[in-house]
Amino acid sequence: MIVKKSRRLSVRSLHAGLTCGFAAGLLTTLPVRAALTPAEINEFRNTIGNRVEAATILGGDYGVGGGTFSSGAGNKNADVNITKFGGSGDVGAPQPLGNLNIGWQPRLQGNMGYLTAKNTYNGSSQLAGDKNENDTFAIQFGGGARFWFDDSFSIAPTFMGMYGHSENTYTARSAFGMANQAEAKQLGLIDWTVDTWTIRPSLNLQYKYTWHRTIFTLSSDPTYFYTDTFSSSSPNVDITGNSVTWENKLDVDVPLGVELFGHELRSGGFFSRTELYDGIRDGLQSEYLYEAHGRIVMDFLGQLWKVQWIGIGTSYVWGKDFTGWSIGADIAFRF
Numbered sequence: 001m002i003v004k005k006s007r008r009l010s011v012r013s014l015h016a017g018l019t020c021g022f023a024a025g026l027l028t029t030l031p032v033r034a035a036l037t038p039a040e041i042n043e044f045r046n047t048i049g050n051r052v053e054a055a056t057i058l059g060g061d062y063g064v065g066g067g068t069f070s071s072g073a074g075n076k077n078a079d080v081n082i083t084k085f086g087g088s089g090d091v092g093a094p095q096p097l098g099n100l101n102i103g104w105q106p107r108l109q110g111n112m113g114y115l116t117a118k119n120t121y122n123g124s125s126q127l128a129g130d131k132n133e134n135d136t137f138a139i140q141f142g143g144g145a146r147f148w149f150d151d152s153f154s155i156a157p158t159f160m161g162m163y164g165h166s167e168n169t170y171t172a173r174s175a176f177g178m179a180n181q182a183e184a185k186q187l188g189l190i191d192w193t194v195d196t197w198t199i200r201p202s203l204n205l206q207y208k209y210t211w212h213r214t215i216f217t218l219s220s221d222p223t224y225f226y227t228d229t230f231s232s233s234s235p236n237v238d239i240t241g242n243s244v245t246w247e248n249k250l251d252v253d254v255p256l257g258v259e260l261f262g263h264e265l266r267s268g269g270f271f272s273r274t275e276l277y278d279g280i281r282d283g284l285q286s287e288y289l290y291e292a293h294g295r296i297v298m299d300f301l302g303q304l305w306k307v308q309w310i311g312i313g314t315s316y317v318w319g320k321d322f323t324g325w326s327i328g329a330d331i332a333f334r335f
Contacts, residue, residue, distance in 0.1 A: 054283025060138025
């Protein structure tokens with residue numbers, strides 16, 4: 001069972017994305033006329049929905065690493081901080097599945113995470129000094145089974161449920177923002193809270209190849225998210241959305257034959273590309289995400305209860321409009 005702890009990610013040029021100026025677009029519309037049209041309200045509702053959906057997946061799903069995203073693009077300084085603890089793993093050794101020539105073992109997955117997205121508008125904006133903040137807490141749990149068709153190829157269908165709680169807070173310090181904040185709040189388009197539920201079916205396809213003691217693992221993970229609203233403080237915040245991610249990854253595990261404090265060192269890492277579709281694509285305004293990850297760990301297998309290795313890993317991440325890096329703990333358990 002692999003446990004992924006929180007990772008810190010610094011993104012230098014995140015264009016648009018979660019903290020893009022929704023409040024700016026709303027507030028600058030209000031002085032033109034007394035009320036927004038139904039079409040405009042629907043457009044803002046969809047914008048909120050996509051970003052809440054994306055924030056819940058980023059903050060709550062174990063498959064996406066935590067980190068710190070930052071941007072100074074345009075007329076705002078934007079920061080997204082994600083802290084999470086969770087992971088996934090197969091339990092026990094494969095057991096025969098009836099009379100079939102197939103082995104199987106239970107699989108558990110879970111995560112808990114917190115995301116904070118902040119916009120601060122700078123001096124080139126009529127909203128200079130205003131702050132727009134979205135906070136999301138999410139927790140998920142589920143599992144399934146892994147089925148082995150031989151010593152190399154396996155598939156693992158899983159199903160998870162996730163609860164999310166999101167809050168928006170707008171702080172107006174500019175004269176323009178203070179003049180229009182009350183109407184925007186009355187419309188329920190800022191200063192809202194919403195509780196959501198998400199179902200997450202997924203299928204992991206995996207192929208392992210061992211050369212001497214080096215292990216190569218190819219995996220593909222198509223994952224579907226359906227998100228809906230439990231409750232909301234505003235009728236204009238009603239989250240109903242569909243998202244799909246599809247990660248394809250090559251992982252390499254290399255025993256080094258060198259000991260440190262009585263434990264063999266292992267190196268390796270992975271390279272992955274994740275395709276983003278529907279709500280999460282619109283919320284992040286990106287169609288894909290690459291990650292190149294390296295790690296160095298100490299092997300504790302048979303020496304510390306259920307622990308396979310403990311070490312550190314770092315990643316370089318890039319997409320359509322952003323790049324960055326992360327660092328965090330690599331911990332693996334074997335049950």
